[in-house]
Amino acid sequence: MNWTDERVEKLKKLWSEGLSASQIAAQLGGVSRNAVIGKVHRLSLPGRAKAGGTAPATASRAPKRTTSAPRAPNYAARATTRTVTRAQGATVVREEVEIDTVEEMEFVPASNVVVPISRRLELTQLTERTCKWPVGDPLKDDFHFCGNDSPDSSPYCNYHQKLAYQPVSDRRRAAR
Structure with a gap:
């Protein structure tokens, strides 16, 4: 299969419209998906637009969290924005990415624990x-072993029961 000037122009047009390599191969006829990808790389075509009109920089970014999950009590989360560059196809794309960062906070033990x-x-x-x-x-x-008195149905004293038997919601909150 020869790449004529007309076929190359049609390839460039379809690529810029955001069609996949398979769709372009079907429209050109007589050419495989891999042949289309190879020609795109040899022509150094820029990253194509995604279907639906979204920009390539935002298409690969993870979706934003709309709700904040509870964190362990000794950590604080905050969002920062960082500019990163990455390769998309034959081009380098610069985008701003929102990153959740975690900073360690000082632990202050409760004063009423005996x-x-x-x-x-x-x-x-x-x-x-x-x-x-x-x-x-x-x-x-x-x-x-601790050895303090334990209630009838427990192997632990009241203090160690609180450490050993945490409600499920507290364990999930601490794991996040």
Whole structure:
């Protein structure tokens, strides 16, 4: 298949209108999609317009979030705009991209939390009514269990229950 001047002009026109390589190949006839792509690159044609009239710079950008998801309490999110360049086809496109950045905030512990003093029990000293919360590294000599009194149906004392059993909504909020 020879690329005549008329066929090249038709290729350029269809490419600028935003048709896909497959659609252009079908309209030209006697040429494959890959042949169209190869000719476009050899001609160094600019990135084509997307169907629907959107600009190529915004077509590849991720959609903006309209709602802000709750974040972990020690992080703050803010949006910044950065100009980036990237290749689209045979051209380089410059676009402004909105980026969610996260900055670490200072952690201020709650002042009304009472941490119980552990009774420092070993495994053999635990009973049904003692807290079985492990404290420290099991491979070290100072490893022990909390040992405070636990309610009837729990292996942990009231304080360690709050750490171990978090409502699903709190866990989802902390994971984001």
